[in-house]
Amino acid sequence: SSSPVLTIDGPSGSGKGTISRRVAETLGWHYLDSGALYRAVGLAAAWEGVDLDDDEAVEACARRTRIRFADDAAGEPRVFVNGQDATDELRLETTGAAASSIAAKPGVRAALVDMQHDFRQPPGLVADGRDMGTVIFPDAAFKVFLTASAAERAERRHKQLMDKGVSVNLDSLLGEIIARDERDANRAVAPLKPAPEAVIIDTTGIGIEAVVARVLAHVHEGG
């Protein structure tokens, strides 16, 4: 499909998820949370006791894992992994770490390509991840890269988890986030980095609404 795509890449806690959802809602476009796919595979591998050092076994797991997105009655997005509502478990930092580990495997990334392309449907798609603008939708008309200081990203994740009733230590969360970003940025395949033509927005100290407005302005200006 040649529907327009807006890619929003960046590290964990940069505000990608919230901002991408709001922008998609405003534009009336579809939304792809690609991180949820890697998280789902990490979780399914853990459930099934797959050896994370066995690349072929993890790739096979990625190919057989069924992932479905659906909003609940209150309009809250839920994610089902092999038929089970895994929304809350998917958000845990332990799942994020598992996702980052399996996401470094080329076979796992290849297994998830078609699923991501299928989200490109009229009237358009907002795609959130690490390699949306560089690898998955290189022809996207609109590309944004969000950043924020590590301290602020850890605080945002901390607040998100607290809101979900999950209590974690802020300092250890900061350490985990820095380690995960380092792994994502330094891996050989599809590393976290802005596409050359991406608009880079530093969201440190900036409210969600202001960032949403800047992203929408980028789209309305024609990329």
Ligand code: C5P
């Ligand atoms: O965005 P989120 O924190 O949910 O992503 C979880 C992990 O999945 C990331 O740390 C990264 O390793 C991996 N990921 C990826 N490519 C994407 C999206 C996520 O490698 N497009």
